Amino acid sequence: MTYIYVMRVLLIILDGVADRPSLKIGLMTPLQLARKPTFDLLAAGGVTGIMDPVSPGVPVGSDTGHLALLGYDPYVYYTGRGPLEALGAGIELGPMDVAFRCNFATVSDDWVVIDRRAGRISDEEAELLASTLADLSKELSLDAELVFKHTVEHRGVLVIRGAGLSEKISDVDPHREGVKVQMPRPLDSSDNARRTSEVLRNFLVKSREILEKHPVNIERKKRGLKVANVLLPRGAGRLPSLPSIKERYGVKGAVIAGGAIYKGVCRAAGMDVINAPGATGTINTNLDSKFSTMIEALCNYDFVLLHIKGTDSASHDKNPELKARFIEKIDSALGKYLEKFLDDVIICITGDHTTCSTVGEHRGDPVPILIHGKGVRIDDVNKFDEISCSKGGLGRIRGLDLLNILFDLANITKMYGE
Amino acid sequence: MTYIYVMRVLLIILDGVADRPSLKIGLMTPLQLARKPTFDLLAAGGVTGIMDPVSPGVPVGSDTGHLALLGYDPYVYYTGRGPLEALGAGIELGPMDVAFRCNFATVSDDWVVIDRRAGRISDEEAELLASTLADLSKELSLDAELVFKHTVEHRGVLVIRGAGLSEKISDVDPHREGVKVQMPRPLDSSDNARRTSEVLRNFLVKSREILEKHPVNIERKKRGLKVANVLLPRGAGRLPSLPSIKERYGVKGAVIAGGAIYKGVCRAAGMDVINAPGATGTINTNLDSKFSTMIEALCNYDFVLLHIKGTDSASHDKNPELKARFIEKIDSALGKYLEKFLDDVIICITGDHTTCSTVGEHRGDPVPILIHGKGVRIDDVNKFDEISCSKGGLGRIRGLDLLNILFDLANITKMYGE
Numbered sequence: 113m114t115y116i117y118v119m120r121v122l123l124i125i126l127d128g129v130a131d132r133p134s135l136k137i138g139l140m141t142p143l144q145l146a147r148k149p150t151f152d153l154l155a156a157g158g159v160t161g162i163m164d165p166v167s168p169g170v171p172v173g174s175d176t177g178h179l180a181l182l183g184y185d186p187y188v189y190y191t192g193r194g195p196l197e198a199l200g201a202g203i204e205l206g207p208m209d210v211a212f213r214c215n216f217a218t219v220s221d222d223w224v225v226i227d228r229r230a231g232r233i234s235d236e237e238a239e240l241l242a243s244t245l246a247d248l249s250k251e252l253s254l255d256a257e258l259v260f261k262h263t264v265e266h267r268g269v270l271v272i273r274g275a276g277l278s279e280k281i282s283d284v285d286p287h288r289e290g291v292k293v294q295m296p297r298p299l300d301s302s303d304n305a306r307r308t309s310e311v312l313r314n315f316l317v318k319s320r321e322i323l324e325k326h327p328v329n330i331e332r333k334k335r336g337l338k339v340a341n342v343l344l345p346r347g348a349g350r351l352p353s354l355p356s357i358k359e360r361y362g363v364k365g366a367v368i369a370g371g372a373i374y375k376g377v378c379r380a381a382g383m384d385v386i387n388a389p390g391a392t393g394t395i396n397t398n399l400d401s402k403f404s405t406m407i408e409a410l411c412n413y414d415f416v417l418l419h420i421k422g423t424d425s426a427s428h429d430k431n432p433e434l435k436a437r438f439i440e441k442i443d444s445a446l447g448k449y450l451e452k453f454l455d456d457v458i459i460c461i462t463g464d465h466t467t468c469s470t471v472g473e474h475r476g477d478p479v480p481i482l483i484h485g486k487g488v489r490i491d492d493v494n495k496f497d498e499i500s501c502s503k504g505g506l507g508r509i510r511g512l513d514l515l516n517i518l519f520d521l522a523n524i525t526k527m528y529g530e
Numbered sequence: 531m532t533y534i535y536v537m538r539v540l541l542i543i544l545d546g547v548a549d550r551p552s553l554k555i556g557l558m559t560p561l562q563l564a565r566k567p568t569f570d571l572l573a574a575g576g577v578t579g580i581m582d583p584v585s586p587g588v589p590v591g592s593d594t595g596h597l598a599l600l601g602y603d604p605y606v607y608y609t610g611r612g613p614l615e616a617l618g619a620g621i622e623l624g625p626m627d628v629a630f631r632c633n634f635a636t637v638s639d640d641w642v643v644i645d646r647r648a649g650r651i652s653d654e655e656a657e658l659l660a661s662t663l664a665d666l667s668k669e670l671s672l673d674a675e676l677v678f679k680h681t682v683e684h685r686g687v688l689v690i691r692g693a694g695l696s697e698k699i700s701d702v703d704p705h706r707e708g709v710k711v712q713m714p715r716p717l718d719s720s721d722n723a724r725r726t727s728e729v730l731r732n733f734l735v736k737s738r739e740i741l742e743k744h745p746v747n748i749e750r751k752k753r754g755l756k757v758a759n760v761l762l763p764r765g766a767g768r769l770p771s772l773p774s775i776k777e778r779y780g781v782k783g784a785v786i787a788g789g790a791i792y793k794g795v796c797r798a799a800g801m802d803v804i805n806a807p808g809a810t811g812t813i814n815t816n817l818d819s820k821f822s823t824m825i826e827a828l829c830n831y832d833f834v835l836l837h838i839k840g841t842d843s844a845s846h847d848k849n850p851e852l853k854a855r856f857i858e859k860i861d862s863a864l865g866k867y868l869e870k871f872l873d874d875v876i877i878c879i880t881g882d883h884t885t886c887s888t889v890g891e892h893r894g895d896p897v898p899i900l901i902h903g904k905g906v907r908i909d910d911v912n913k914f915d916e917i918s919c920s921k922g923g924l925g926r927i928r929g930l931d932l933l934n935i936l937f938d939l940a941n942i943t944k945m946y947g948e
Contacts, residue, residue: 487550507926516587520894529594
């Protein structure tokens, strides 16, 4: 009988870690600027390359990017951000429910958006606001049930439940500031879409009334802070139907992430969600807690995805210097845990997309990738950054192929044919 | 009228030549270890790259791998290994015939598999056993005709002919040792599948009776060798319907190979099979005979595929050292013929998949490829191995594109568009 040495797979996704060179930091990228001995050591002892999450030049979102990295073609499987956020928030989603991603935001008296993130309101304040909205469906005496749940900072999820609903509803969030909130419109001529947009409109008007006079906002106003006086739903959608990674690859997987969307994509893929204490999905996340949780997860799962968000946030804030410093923090925190798993794990470090800290947005440039572990063909690249990795032994790959590559290296994949 | 210089194309496939670094040979791959001036000379004067036979991270079999390298997407065209083996064994296969790949194997009294290869029984012994089974269908007074043919070593092919058959039959070969033979089961509820599995079961039981008391086995038992007392069919399938390479590329092709499966795939593609005396499909094959036959074939065909198997066998036996030595043998044998064809031929050397000599199995890592000939863009890679070729001018390509690339370089391919 043939003995096959099967290994675990660890995928560390540094959100939006890839960048373009910035004049602010000497025409380097944050990865080129950062001192990162751990990543460079893994690059030197492994194989590197560049990867297009979906396809070359296509900038992806957090949702479509992560779907692709888990092997799901988003052009086939993506049904909107709302349901993935809802799954990530721990909501049990029925196949007929319609889910929306929501922001707490600040609007003027005549509904002009002043701040899409309500002055990046704290988790504690947002929780208090959310709890007041819990019984709103009863109060509105709707025959649809409304579930609102706060996730991280200004973010939350709204789910509408009941018969005769539709996900063909326009975004309320105008995606920019200085313009009026767009009241929801049905996107087709069905009764269900009309009805759903009415339910949503009632919710928006009523919830604004409640939020305006909420003690949290009165206190914020006193302190000169922006009030969270409105909810901006977007990304209406229903539960996507994904074959699980267990079905596809025969592996048991888990995710460790702060943000809801990442947990949601992984839950949709049939993976378990493991909470690391202090994992906030922000630049102040507890990295030590995340890495030690990861080590534990590697004992119980074939496949562990660890997601770190702060790199993306620094890029959206157009701060390549801060991004480089945060990369250094991650590198140093990971370094302390390296010897605990290096021998028996196929480890892959990459990003889900490029976030350009010059324009402050996701862009479609490829991301650098490194893979380290037993049996990996070691190339001569010894730095983990966008330029160095483009000369690596993996060449240029696609996100959809990533799990096949990793599970093959871990000797998990079965042969196709004879 | 434009004069176009049309060249011949020679594709040398070293089966499973690609590998992963192995500690046994200083963390090198067998290609990195081997002294191979001929391959390196061709790499230096040509263009190199890496190739995914089907797609990144997907380990392929001999059948699916060769289909892909000949431009046939196995997800579209593959109908099982059986019919391809049968074609390769020289059997004329009708569209309704059901064909199985078979192994002579050793089983205990209660049908537990002891050796799936019957102690790698010799060709001569297997031939004698096979001839006894020739008239078995008459003896069994079946209304289906059974054709059994020995191919190489422990390998053979079984074809069932007649009305009302089905290929929806489970593998009898359990694919591992220490477990019981799985009697054939119908894989759907059709009468044809039930009937076919009964015919096959009768054949298995009756052939075992005959094999047990065969003089070859009595003699083997006396000498302490494992007996070939059972046949293990697998890979039931019907003739695939492939557009020929003549239709697709306008070329006349031929194959030189020892193993039946490689001849079979090429016959299915409409290529001629040329037998080289002493080509056994093993590590003891007569390389000189193969290369001189190849030179002759290049005079008569636009496209010649030369297949060499031993590299794969050495990897399955987890012997990277032997694999490197065999690569050196091939390199040196080819070197003697180089000047006879180098000027007028586009020559491509590659593998059909990675066979990892650490785990002893096919894996999904890409394979190195070199292309040499007039007009080829010469890159600066001067070694033919997995790591060096990953820096080559071809980048990372797919097996399905290989023949297009080669026939284009040979100036055979017509323009698409105007």
